[in-house]
Amino acid sequence: MSTTPFRLATWNVNSLKVRLPHLAQWLDSAPLDALGLQETKTVDADFPAAEIEGMGLSGAWYGQKTYNGVALLARSPVRDLVRGIPGYDDPQARVIAGTIRGVRVIDCYVPNGQALDSEKYVYKLGWLSALRDYLAEQLQQHAQVAVIGDFNIAPEDRDVHDPRAWEGQVLVSAAERAALHGLFDLGLVDVFRRFEQPERSYSWWDYRAMAFRRKAGLRIDLILASTPLAALCSQCTVAVEPRRWERPSDHAPVVATFDLPGA
């Protein structure tokens, strides 16, 4: 049976306006079919739609002033768009979902949480609970589901450059990891770990203290796939190269290839 690759990426761009040249340059070298962005940091009226179209992409975006903001883009039509988590009243623009070539793609920017004693941490855990309910419903509706984005949680200690220094901190705390594993329990698979990976594979490095050069990062940007979709995954890598460029995002893209049935 013939298959066609579906190359899906997630990238926290930390301001789409600043990172438009990086996106264009990366797309020149990386053949992609669909892409979820986070931290676009722009209202929908100012979204650079013409520039995105010039890159051969179309889709939809859901943004707000200054903070957050997500976009779901593809080379083929994005259908049945849904912004936010239905039924969850959230003033922050963090989720956009659509169907691309039969795959239900849900692009997420999970709250950071700031610190364990912060109200933002309470918001993060409540938000993840709402996301879990939403994903449970989506997995009933669709066989092929991909949940992609900046999860702001490092799943395991091997996803942390210095687990001892980070122990108990936000992004690695037990309650956050339990919430993430709650998503895995729905049947979602972290496809990156389906393959052999280099030691010290991360997707985010602090701008400060030469963290990137020291390989002092975290793997917090993930591609999760429903079991039937994960079975079609043939590759998943961190595209570390854009992190080396001038004025980079602090996150690198993560890319997965799914060999979808059909020509």
Add this chain to the structure above:
DNA sequence: ATGGCTAACATGGTTAGA
């Protein structure tokens, strides 16, 4: 080394990120 750096908004210094 409880700092370091980047971006938005604003146009100096705060908020937020992770």
